[in-house]
Amino acid sequence: MPKIGVPRALLYYKYFPLWKTFFEGLGAEVVVSPPTNKRILNLGTETAESEACLPVKVFYGHALALKGEVDALFVPRVVSVEGKAYTCPKFLGLPDMIKALDDDLPPVLGTTFNLRQGWRRFFASIYELGSHLTRNPLKILRAFYNGARELKIFDQKLREGSLVPEALGETDFKNLANPTLTIGVVGHPYNIFDSYVSMNLVKRLHRRGAKVLTPEMVPPEAIEESISSLPKSLFWTYEKDVVGAIFYWLENNMVNGIIYMISFACGPDSLIQVLVEQEARKISPVPLMPLVIDEHSGEAGLVTRLEAFLDMIDRKRARVH
Ligand code: SF4
Structure with a gap:
C-alpha cells in the first residue's frame, strides 16, 4: 500500500x-x-x-x-x-x-x-x-x-460552531459551552489552529471564559451579503471570508471583541488589516486587536497583549452595565 x-x-x-x-x-x-x-x-x-x-x-x-x-x-x-x-x-x-x-x-x-x-x-x-x-x-x-x-x-x-481541530477529530479542542464573553478570531486557520504557531491563542481565550468565533462558522451566503456593500469586489477568497465574517459579526452584534492574527510578510494580511481598520469602525465600536506573528514572536508578548485586550473589554462592559 x-x-x-x-x-x-x-x-x-x-x-x-x-x-x-x-x-x-x-x-x-x-x-x-x-x-x-x-x-x-x-x-x-x-x-x-x-x-x-x-x-x-x-x-x-x-x-x-x-x-x-x-x-x-x-x-x-x-x-x-x-x-x-x-x-x-x-x-x-x-x-x-x-x-x-x-x-x-x-x-x-x-x-x-x-x-x-x-x-x-x-x-x-x-x-x-x-x-x-x-x-x-x-x-x-x-x-x-x-x-x-x-x-x-x-x-x-x-x-454549527465547531472549531477546525474539533471538526478534524481533535477531542481536546471543544469550544466553551457557558462563556462569559465572545471573541471573534480571524486569520488563516493554519495560523490560528496550529497551537505552536498561535501560542495556544484559542485555549488561552477559553481559559479566560471566552467562546471563540471564526470565519469558518459564518455561512458563505452571509459572507457574500456582508461584503456586498464594499465599493470594490475582493479578489482573494481568503480576504472575502475574513472581511465578510468581521462585518457579519459586527452587524449582528455577535462579539465583544475581535482579534485578527496576521502573518508578518503576508501581502493579503496587510491588505486586510487596512480594510478592517477602515471599514469595521464604520459599523461598530467593538474593540479590535491585530496580532502580528512570525517565527520570532514570543509567548510573553502575546500573553501581555491578550490580557490587556481582555481587561479592556471587561472594563468596557462593566461601564455599560
Ligand atoms: S503570504 Fe499570506 S496568504 Fe499566502 S501563504 Fe503566506 S500567510 Fe498565507
Missing part, C-alpha cells in the same frame, strides 16, 4: 477530510506530519528564504519532517477554489518550491486545481491526480465523491 504524506500545514486545515478519503479510497495510506514543534519550525526556517511568510516556512518544516516516512508528498497547486477569486500566490508555487527543497525528499504528488477554468478542467485534474494510484476512472470518481461528502460534513460541523 503506497504511503502518501500530507504536511500538517496550510490547506491541510481546509481540505484534509477530502484528501484523506480520496487517497484512502484509492488504496493509499495517508500519513500526516506531527503537530508543529520546535524541530519542525527550525527545519522550515533554516531552509526557506528569509522573506517567506511564517506559514510557508512551517509548511517546509512539515514536508521535511516526512522525509523517509512516505512514498510521495501531496502538494497540490491550488490556484482558485471558486469562480471569481484566487487563493494566495504562494499556493501556486508551492509544489515547485518543495521539489527544489531537498534532493532526498519523496517525489511530489499533485495537480493544479483552478476552478476559474471550470468544472471540466477541475475533474481532469482530479483524474490526473488519481491516475497515479489507479487507471480506473470510476474508482477515481467514487473516491472523489466520497471525499467531497466528507468535506461537506466537516464544513457543516464548522457552520
Whole structure:
C-alpha cells in the first residue's frame, strides 16, 4: 500500500477530510506530519528564504519532517477554489518550491486545481491526480465523491460552531459551552489552529471564559451579503471570508471583541488589516486587536497583549452595565 504524506500545514486545515478519503479510497495510506514543534519550525526556517511568510516556512518544516516516512508528498497547486477569486500566490508555487527543497525528499504528488477554468478542467485534474494510484476512472470518481461528502460534513460541523481541530477529530479542542464573553478570531486557520504557531491563542481565550468565533462558522451566503456593500469586489477568497465574517459579526452584534492574527510578510494580511481598520469602525465600536506573528514572536508578548485586550473589554462592559 503506497504511503502518501500530507504536511500538517496550510490547506491541510481546509481540505484534509477530502484528501484523506480520496487517497484512502484509492488504496493509499495517508500519513500526516506531527503537530508543529520546535524541530519542525527550525527545519522550515533554516531552509526557506528569509522573506517567506511564517506559514510557508512551517509548511517546509512539515514536508521535511516526512522525509523517509512516505512514498510521495501531496502538494497540490491550488490556484482558485471558486469562480471569481484566487487563493494566495504562494499556493501556486508551492509544489515547485518543495521539489527544489531537498534532493532526498519523496517525489511530489499533485495537480493544479483552478476552478476559474471550470468544472471540466477541475475533474481532469482530479483524474490526473488519481491516475497515479489507479487507471480506473470510476474508482477515481467514487473516491472523489466520497471525499467531497466528507468535506461537506466537516464544513457543516464548522457552520454549527465547531472549531477546525474539533471538526478534524481533535477531542481536546471543544469550544466553551457557558462563556462569559465572545471573541471573534480571524486569520488563516493554519495560523490560528496550529497551537505552536498561535501560542495556544484559542485555549488561552477559553481559559479566560471566552467562546471563540471564526470565519469558518459564518455561512458563505452571509459572507457574500456582508461584503456586498464594499465599493470594490475582493479578489482573494481568503480576504472575502475574513472581511465578510468581521462585518457579519459586527452587524449582528455577535462579539465583544475581535482579534485578527496576521502573518508578518503576508501581502493579503496587510491588505486586510487596512480594510478592517477602515471599514469595521464604520459599523461598530467593538474593540479590535491585530496580532502580528512570525517565527520570532514570543509567548510573553502575546500573553501581555491578550490580557490587556481582555481587561479592556471587561472594563468596557462593566461601564455599560
Ligand atoms: S496568504 Fe499570506 S500567510 Fe498565507 S501563504 Fe499566502 S503570504 Fe503566506
